[in-house]
Amino acid sequence: MNRSNRQKRGFTLIELMLVVVILAVLASLIVPKFTGQSKKAKVIAAKSDISTLELAIDTFEIHMGRYPTNSEGIRALIEEPSNAEDWDGPYLKRGVPKDPWGNEYVYKQPGQHNEHGYDLYSFGPDMVQSTEDDIKNWSEDQ
Numbered sequence: 001m002n003r004s005n006r007q008k009r010g011f012t013l014i015e016l017m018l019v020v021v022i023l024a025v026l027a028s029l030i031v032p033k034f035t036g037q038s039k040k041a042k043v044i045a046a047k048s049d050i051s052t053l054e055l056a057i058d059t060f061e062i063h064m065g066r067y068p069t070n071s072e073g074i075r076a077l078i079e080e081p082s083n084a085e086d087w088d089g090p091y092l093k094r095g096v097p098k099d100p101w102g103n104e105y106v107y108k109q110p111g112q113h114n115e116h117g118y119d120l121y122s123f124g125p126d127m128v129q130s131t132e133d134d135i136k137n138w139s140e141d142q
Contacts, residue, residue: 039125042100042101042125043100043124043125043133043135045100046099046100046122046124046135047135049097049099049100049105049122050105050120050121050122050135050136050137052092052097053074053077053092053096053097053105053120054120054137056074056077056091056092057074057077057091057107057118057120059091060076060077060087060089060091063086063087063088064084064086064087065086067109067117067118068081068107068109068118069081069109070107070108070109073107074096074105074107074120075096076089077089077090077091077092077096078090078091078092078095078096099122099123099135101122101123101124101125101127103122103123103127105120105121105122106119106120106121106122106123106129107119107120108120111138113136113138114137114138118137119136119137119138120136120137121134121135121136121137122134122135122136
């Protein structure tokens with residue numbers, strides 16, 4: 001009878017502490033691998049948006065014989081500009097996206113970096129222009 005009483009007692013304090021330590025060690029190994037993934041995913045999404053917008057802008061240029069002006073902006077991809085006889089849009093199915101941080105993509109034509117084309121970029125995670133984390137449609141090597 002003494003033996004059956006011992007089996008019903010449950011875990012000792014040492015056993016519980018050992019389980020807590022094991023869980024803490026596992027968490028310390030796993031959690032760092034997932035931190036920063038959200039930021040990377042947003043950067044990848046912004047690059048994807050820029051590629052999609054570039055394709056739409058280039059299609060607009062094929063139809064119209066010109067890129068959207070600065071005043072028309074990338075809204076010209078979904079709203080027909082005035083005096084646009086050859087416009088065959090909308091060129092984007094779901095409207096003009098905002099960047100993953102909730103800001104408008106910046107469009108400039110002619111571009112400062114792409115003189116015969118256009119510049120298209122997002123300020124990136126820090127939301128400050130001309131910093132290293134900007135996501136853009138040009139490379140610094142140009």
